[in-house]
Amino acid sequence: xxxxxxxxxxxxxxxxxxxxxxxxxxxxxxxxxxxxxxxxxxxxxxxxxxxxxxxxxxxxxxxxxxxxxxxxxxxxxxxxxxxxxxxxxxxxxxxxxxxxxxxxxxxxxxxxxxxxxxxxxxxxxxxxxxxxxxxxxxxxxxxxxxxxxxxxxxxxxxxxxxxxxxxxxxxxxxxxxxxxxxxxxxxxxxxxxxxxxxxxxxxxxxxxxxxxxxxxxxxxxxxxxxxxxxxxxxxxxxxxxxxxxxxxxxxxxxxxxxxxxxxxxxxxxxxx
Numbered sequence: 001x002x003x004x005x006x007x008x009x010x011x012x013x014x015x016x017x018x019x020x021x022x023x024x025x026x027x028x029x030x031x032x033x034x035x036x037x038x039x040x041x042x043x044x045x046x047x048x049x050x051x052x053x054x055x056x057x058x059x060x061x062x063x064x065x066x067x068x069x070x071x072x073x074x075x076x077x078x079x080x081x082x083x084x085x086x087x088x089x090x091x092x093x094x095x096x097x098x099x100x101x102x103x104x105x106x107x108x109x110x111x112x113x114x115x116x117x118x119x120x121x122x123x124x125x126x127x128x129x130x131x132x133x134x135x136x137x138x139x140x141x142x143x144x145x146x147x148x149x150x151x152x153x154x155x156x157x158x159x160x161x162x163x164x165x166x167x168x169x170x171x172x173x174x175x176x177x178x179x180x181x182x183x184x185x186x187x188x189x190x191x192x193x194x195x196x197x198x199x200x201x202x203x204x205x206x207x208x209x210x211x212x213x214x215x216x217x218x219x220x221x222x223x224x225x226x227x228x229x230x231x232x233x234x235x236x237x238x239x240x241x242x243x244x245x246x247x248x249x250x251x252x253x254x255x256x257x258x259x260x261x262x263x264x265x266x267x268x269x270x271x272x
Contacts, residue, residue, distance in 0.1 A: 041119065051203070052079075061255075112142065119146070120148040126209050
């Protein structure tokens with residue numbers, strides 16, 4: 001139970017994040033790390049239902065190849081620059097520094113702020129074992145955090161009855177923020193399908209449960225700053241991820257090269 005000394009913090013009437021920038025056809029939100037934190041709570045106070053995507057290279061290329069997925073990403077209330085290459089590309093194209101805003105970093109900060117602001121959270125997805133580890137950590141580190149509930153859905157397509165029951169369960173919990181860990185692109189599709197149904201701000205956080213609970217290690221910050229996390233993931237799961245990273249990263253570099261070549265040609269035409 002919350003103590004009387006904890007009071008909900010006022011939320012600005014104007015949204016902290018006001019701009020999205022186009023990257024390879026997708027619209028990515030721009031702002032500081034703190035802007036993203038404050039915007040999530042702005043959404044909980046000003047929108048009945050919303051969702052947040054964390055955009056890395058894999059997601060950008062998924063959107064480039066799948067226009068329906070790109071539409072889903074562009075319709076997100078927030079599409080954060082999760083991956084280092086994404087934030088660096090934003091700076092390269094628009095000439096302004098852009099913080100990297102990974103789900104693995106934003107989720108712990110949001111949990112801390114939720115405790116301070118008196119907001120409740122729900123954890124959806126992953127396995128019962130992982131969810132129990134996540135909730136146990138919140139009880140140890142954030143004893144005043146209101147955990148509205150958690151649920152691990154079946155690893156198959158849900159029936160309409162099951163899906164409705166889950167939606168009702170989340171809404172009945174009174175959660176303000178729903179963390180969703182179903183893997184990309186499943187979690188993004190789930191959030192888009194449930195916008196307007198789940199009365200909360202949904203965030204597709206992927207592997208963030210694992211790192212938050214201490215079940216999976218992260219690289220040191222210096223390695224993350226060099227955008228080397230994909231190499232660590234590849235080392236962990238080479239059989240599943242080698243093709244994704246080889247093909248996806250190559251396509252990403254090709255698309256970036258095309259954009260930079262076009263910009264150079266256009267600049268030369270304007271100066272001639």
